[in-house]
Amino acid sequence: MPHMPVAERRSRLLTAAFDVIARTGVSGATTRAIVDEAGMKLASFHYAFESREDLLAELVDVVVGGQEVVLELPSDPTADLETLLARGLVSYFDQVRADPLRERAMFELTQYAMRTPGMAGFAERQYARYRELAAASLREAAERTGCDWRDPVDELAADLVALTDGITLAWLADRDDRRALATIAFAARALAAEADRGGAVSPVQPSTSADIHPTPAEHHRAPSREAAR
C-alpha cells in the first residue's frame, strides 16, 4: 500500500510468488494471485516487472543462487563418518519436514525451467549448485573424522544429491517419516562405505538406524517450526 523503493517491491513480489507457487504450482501463480499474496494492487506488478515471465525468470535465478543449506553437520568429535552423515541427512530431512511446501516449490520451479525454452540452463545450474554444496559437506565430514574419500568428492556429491532428491520426493508423496529415516540410514551407510579411514579411527561397522532417529516413534507428525516468511 504505502510507497517503497522498487527493489523492495520486487523482492516482496518474488517471495509472494514463491509462496503462491508452493501452494498452487507455477500455473496458479497468476499476476493477480501474486499481487494478492503480496497485498498490492495489480498495477504495481507491471511497474516492478516487465512481465510475468520476467518475474519467474528472476525468481528461478534468485532461488538457484540463494540455495544454501544442504547438510548441517553436528559438531560431535566422537562421531564416526557414517553417524556424522546420518545426522546431517536427518537435519536436512527435518528442514524438509518443517516446510514441505518449499521443497514442492523448488521441484515445481525446476520443472518449469526445464520446459521453458529460454531457461534450459537454469535447471543445470541448479543441480551444479546442489552438487557444490553437497561436495562441501562431504569434504568437511571426511576432514572431521579423518577419513579420505576414495573417489573425487564431486563424483560422490552427485550420489548424495541423488539420494536426497529421491528421499525428498518419496516423502513428499507418502509422508512416511519412518521410511525416509530408514533410507537416510542406508544413504549414510552407502556414502561412508566410499571412504577409507585415514588416521587411527576405529573401523566403520554396519549400524542399525536406531541411533540416528531423533524422535524414534513420531510418525506423521507436523513439525513445530512454521514456514519462514
Added chain:
Amino acid sequence: MPHMPVAERRSRLLTAAFDVIARTGVSGATTRAIVDEAGMKLASFHYAFESREDLLAELVDVVVGGQEVVLELPSDPTADLETLLARGLVSYFDQVRADPLRERAMFELTQYAMRTPGMAGFAERQYARYRELAAASLREAAERTGCDWRDPVDELAADLVALTDGITLAWLADRDDRRALATIAFAARALAAEADRGGAVSPVQPSTSADIHPTPAEHHRAPSREAAR
C-alpha cells in the same frame, strides 16, 4: 474423425493428453490442446469425458496402474549381484534416455496429484507401486546370484526407488550421461553391500565403475533411438 467406440476414444484422448503433458506440462494440457493432439474436435472431449479434471484423474489412475518396467535384469549366470544390479539400472536409464519426455510427464503428473485435493492418495499409491516393482527386481537379483538381503526387501526397495528417482531427476536437469552412469555404479555398489552371499559365490569386491559403461566416453550425447509414439 470417423466413428469409434467410446472406450477407444477415451483411450486415444488419454494418450494424447499424456503426450501434451510431456511437452507442455499439466497446465498446458488444455482441452483444446488435447483434442488437437488426438486429431479430434472439441465436442468429442466432453462426449468422452465429464470434464478436464475427470480425464486427468483417469490419466493418473491409468499411468499409476500401468507402470511396469523398473529393472530389466539380464540373464547372465556368471554375473555377481552388483554387476546384475548395475546392468539393470543401466537398462532402466536407457529407457529414460530413449524417452525423456515420458519421465517428465510422470513427475508432472505426480506433482499434479500431490497438489490436487481429491487426488492426494494417488501419489502415495504411485510410490507404493514403484516400491513393489523394485522389490520384485531385488528379490529376483538376489535369487539369481544366490544372495540374501540382510534387511527386508521392502525396505531396500525404498532405497532403490530413491536412487532411481534421484538419478533420473538429475539427468533430466543436466543430461550428463557420464555422471548418471557413475551414480548408477555407486547405487549398484551400495545396494549389493546390503546383501550377504548365501551360497558359494565369490565375495563381492569393490569395483570401479568402468565395466558397466556401455559407451565410456560419450558425454552429452542424445540417444540414437527416438521417443516411442
Added chain:
DNA sequence: AACTGACTGGGTCAATCGACCCAGTTGCGT
C-alpha cells in the same frame, strides 16, 4: 511550502480457458 517525478488505483482490452448446446450426420442392428 511548493514543486516534480516516482508511484498507485481503478478500469479496460483482447485472448484463451472449460463447458455446453444442438442441428446434422453417420453407421449399426434389424
Added chain:
DNA sequence: ACGCAACTGGGTCGATTGACCCAGTCAGTT
C-alpha cells in the same frame, strides 16, 4: 433398406488471464 441411437461439427457463453493505460497522489528535494 431402414430406423434410430450414437456421434460429430461449429458455434457460443461467462470467467479468467496477461498486459496496459492514465488521471490522481504521494514523498523527497529545494
